[in-house]
Amino acid sequence: MKMIDSFESEQLYKLIQEKEKELNRPKPEFAQKKLQKEILFLKNDILPIVLQETTLLFSEITKHLNTKILEAVQANANAIVVVIPLKDSNDNTIKIATVNPHKDNPIDGIEIGIETTGRQIEKIEL
Helix, strand or coil: CECCCCHHHHHHHHHHHHHHHHHCCCCCHHHHHHHHHHHHHHHHHHHHHHHHHHCHHHHHHHHHHHHHHHHHHHCCCCCCCCCCCCECCCCCEEEEEECCCCCCCCCCCCCCCCCCCCCEEEEEEC
């Protein structure tokens, strides 16, 4: 099973893709900058709102994470590690994306390690 986007987010993704294709066509510099600004606005400001409000995956994750983060803070934790399956995987290789902004900081740095039995892991750092 693959987690699919809502109708609204699919339409927004299509609109962004169309605008990115349009960006590659020659046009005056002021029009190019205006289009770039519009694409960034859609990606950075509008898309997160649409995903959070319309996509079941994002809204449920947000609710669950908020609860668990509050529990971790109350337990005086310094960090939280969460594994969120994005789709079922029956093949031998699992692609796992990690977000660890302080990895290279010797004070805050935490190395995230993931192990599986009988399967290969492909790490994708975001």
